[in-house]
Amino acid sequence: MILQSLHALYDRIKDDRDYSVAPPGYSLQKITFKVVLRPDGTLLDIQDARRERDGGKTPRQVRVLGETKSSGSALNPCFLWDNTAYMLGFKPEDSKPQRTKRAFEAFRKKHLSLEQEVGSPVFSTVCRFLEQWSPETAADYTVLPEVANGFGVFQIAGQSAFVHEDETTDSWWRRHCGDREVGRAEGQCLLTGEWTPIARLHPMIKGVWGGRAQASLVGFNESAYESYGKEQSYNAPVGRRAAFEYGAALNALLDGPMRSRHRMMLGDMTVAFWTDRPTLVEDVFAGFAAYGVTDGSQDEVQDEGVRRRLEVFLDALRKGVDWSGEPDEDPERTQFYILGLSPNSARLSVRLFLRGSVRQLIENLRRHYADIRVEPQFGEGSGRPDPEFPSIKVLLRQTAREEDHVPPLLAGPLVRAIIGGTRYPEGLYCAVVRRIRSDRVVNYVRACIIKGFLARNHSEEVTMSLDTQRTDAAYRAGRLFAALEKTQADALGAVGASIRDRFYGAASATPRAIFPRLLRTYQHHLAKMEGGLKVNRERLVQEILDPVTDFPAHLDLVGQGLFALGYYHQMRDFYRKKESSAQASD
DSSP, X not given: OHHHHHHHHHHHHTTOTTTTXXXXXXEEXXXXXXXXXXXXXXXXXEEEOOEEETTEEEOEEEEEESSXXXXXXXXXXXXXXXXXXXXXXXXXXXXXXXXXXXXXXHHHHHHHHHHHHHOOHHHHHHHHHHHHOOGGGGGGOTTHHHHTXXXXXXXXXXXXXXXGGOHHHHHHHHHHTTSOOSOOOEEEOTTTOOEEEBOSSOOEEEOOTTSOSEEESSOOOSGGGOOTTOOGGGGSOOBHHHHHXXXXXXXXXXXXXXXXXXXXXXXXXXXXXXXXXXXXXXHHHHHHHHHOBOTTGGGGOSOHHHHHHHHHXXXXXXXXXXXXXXXXXXXXXXXXXXXXXXXXXXXXXXXXXXXXXXXXXXXXXXXXXXXXXXXXXXXXXXSSOOOSBOOHHHHHHTTSSSGGGSOTTSHHHXXXXXXXXXXXXXXXXXXXXXXXXXXXXXXXXXXXXXXXXXXXXXXXXXXXXXXXXXXXXXXXXXHHHHHXXXXXXXXXXXXXXXXXXXXXXXXXXXXXXXXXXXHHHHHHHHHTOOHHHHHHHHHHHHHHHTTOSSOOSOOOHHHHHHHHHHHHHHHXXXXXXXXXXXXXXX
């Protein structure tokens, strides 16, 4: 299903200039250097081919002859492009100089053997260079160590086009590029059903974070995985053309010019998102899921079309079934696809694959944000408003002290729960409760996670803001703790270690052992307060304690979550009253 969906995507984007998808027999490669030759084949210079961008240099994407360079220890020279080892016999800090020497010899032999067959004057110029080039002189070119992590191409001095773009050479390549593959086994393609030559190796995929520069999605390298006498990728027979097409489509999503629209990083997982036809959801979903939207941030988007699509998408999350999309869209029939990949040695692990209608996607997202919605911690005038729609990345970030320490197996289940409308992962809730007990901070996003988990997984009816009618001991204990902390702050001002710093963890887990002591301290703090503030605070504490006959000896994880929500709601209520007083003064 994954390969079939990607194969269908290729037909949609192959003629779209924005995606720059290469046709069969070609590929887009990141070019960092160019070897500039005189017409007689002597070397003029080796130059940096990268582009200046945002104060730095980025590789230039160029369509070259041949598909993605395969990995492995065998020599595999490309045609008129390659890395510095093959093109020049040079590698900085080379630990295997003999292999580098053999790589250059293989590159030279391949091109010289094809000179008469290609019959192009500019190709012959490259051959003359290869005949006389001495790899020992490469160290004289100081630019090479800086660009050796990418690929290079040839260019003739005075010509704007690269050698591989020569019309005669390109014409020869189109006629012969499919005739030189070793092992032309034929069979029925799993994707098209046609009887066709089968790909010996599946295409290499680029743009997956955390792994090699490129890795295969399908591959077999041990006899234990083989069957019926078939070797390598013949165990998963896909036609050569179909294999190229699904690989080109996935590379366009993950590493092409439009990757910002389709690719997002969640934990250690690289996620690709697409729909089976152009939609506004496809335009904005990846950025929205990874980075979210804060109040008014859509107004900062410079592209008017993107801003309008983002506003429509956000309106869809608020209205749910009332949304109908663009006039030419049918959210009921339009399909979305989400593919999550992680590196695994030379291959990729499929961590997640979801599909469904765009309407289902919108409805499940709407339900998710309804489940997790709580009153923002900071008001609009605070200068740091909380997001109405916290992103998936922001939710994951709350589970660890550092972003690199987010549990690696949490992103997939969380995305599946949000997009599929299923139960939230237990690990997300447990990690957040542990973080709260560790750093004693109950912020807006953590309160969202706790409310959503309790509402969806435990059918708890939790309100967005303070619920004065809720009588269970865990919620009341959280409210009481907030009231006691606020009393200390009002009575003493800033102190070195507040009761939250000293007692939150113990109070949320074993309230019976802690609250009698806190209530005795509260009396001392209350005595330092005067006037209406003192009366109102005492009245509030009595209202909180009124239905509580005894504090629980222990609170389980659900109880600790209710404690945190009670604390958050009560502190937010204090902040709201402060805002109201400030507005009244104005």
